[in-house]
Amino acid sequence: MVTKKQIRSANKLKNAKKQKPKYPLLLQKVLDTSDIILEILDARFAKEMQNKEVEQFVKTKKKKIIYVLNKVDLTQKRNQKLNPRIFVSCKNRKGINELRNKIKQEAGKIRKTGEYERIQVGVIGYPNTGKSSLINLLIGRSSAKIGAEAGFTKGIQKLRLTENIQLLDSPGVIPAGDYSMTNEKKIALHAKVGGRSPNQIKNPEITLNEIMKTEKKSFEKFYKIKFKNAEDLIEKIGRKKSFLKKGGEVNSDQSARFILKDLQLGNVEIL
Ligand SMILES: Nc1nc2c(ncn2[C@@H]2O[C@H](COP(=O)(O)OP(=O)(O)OP(=O)(O)O)[C@@H](O)[C@H]2O)c(=O)[nH]1
Ligand SMILES: [Mg+2]
Known part of the structure; x- marks a missing residue:
């Protein structure tokens, strides 16, 4: 059972990392400078990750x-x-050429005026969706830094795609409307899609409890066990992996973070 005390402590979330306030500002800067926006979504959670505020802005500005x-x-x-959409796997290098051609095609339609000579292509999206990985593949060298932790890229970086086209890497941003440090549903969404790493979550048991409301079947298939609820799974995995405290009790915090990591690394297939 998730106790009232746990819920209260999760609500405080004192130690959990906050999204840096400057990130939404950097995102706005990228949007302002860009002629073309690539919105990078994780194909597993595309709908949940769309940034409606950005899409509205892009529409209004006719970008x-x-x-x-x-x-x-x-x-x-x-x-x-x-629409238009391109399916990509940075891991398997799929769809990269198609995307590069699409960018060039769209860039060809734009007549440049204003501050920048080159066409500016802003690469935006939730943290950890693969923006930097994608940029490296598009330009054919490892110039943008990548990492498994959400919040890896910390500033704007400009990289040349062609003589006329520049790509802008920037930190991933959780949309303002989805962002919360206290709402467990929202925190669960960030955890599920990898926008918050397990070590950036204050109370992983509560988060996992929330995620189980929709993804229980996916976990049962992956771990090949039946379980009643998040608490039961945490107990079973803790025993199996020997995540134990002194005295032999399961270390449920460690076990829950391990399960979240399996989800974020893509080991658990979302059914
Ligand atoms: N399985 C899989 N993993 C990927 C793919 N693309 C990127 N990753 C992994 O996702 C993680 C995040 O990649 P990054 O390129 O750093 O993501 P980002 O969007 O730049 O992240 P932030 O800078 O934190 O916003 C890394 O561990 C990558 O190896 C992919 O197509 N498939
Ligand atoms: Mg990055």
Whole structure:
């Protein structure tokens, strides 16, 4: 059972990392400078990750948006609703040429005026969706830094795609409307999609409890066990992996973080 005390302590979330306040400002700067926006979405959770505020802004300013659904190696899901969309796997280097051609094609339609000579292509999205990985593949060298932790890229970096086209890498941003340090549903969403790493979550048991409301079947298939609820799974995995405290009790915090990590690394296939 998740106790009232646990809920209260999760609500405080004192030690959990906050999104840096400057990140939304950097995102706005990227949006302002860009002629074309690549919105990078994890193909497993494309709908949940769309930044509606950004999309509205892009529409109002009549900028071009291209949806990039990355990490298709992790799922069978192919969201057909977004247009134009390109399916990509940075891991398997799939879809990269198609995306590069699409960028060039759209760039060819733009007549430059204003501050910048080159066409500016802003690469935006939730933390950890693969923005920097994608940029490296597009330009054919490892110039943008990548990492498994959400919040890896910390500033704006400009990289040349062609003589006329520049890509802008920037920190991943959780949309303001989805962002919360206290709402467990929202924290669970960030955890599920990898926008917050397990070590950036204050109370992983509560988060996992929330995630189980929709993803229980996926975990049962992956761990090949039946379980009643998050607490039961945490107990079973803790025993199996020997995540134990002195006295032999399961270290549920460690076990829950381990399970979240399996989800974020894509080991657990989302059904
Ligand atoms: N399985 C899989 N993993 C990927 C893919 N693309 C990127 N990753 C992994 O996702 C993690 C995040 O990649 P980054 O390129 O740093 O993501 P980012 O969007 O730049 O992240 P922030 O800078 O934190 O916003 C890394 O561990 C990558 O190896 C993919 O297509 N498939
Ligand atoms: Mg990055």
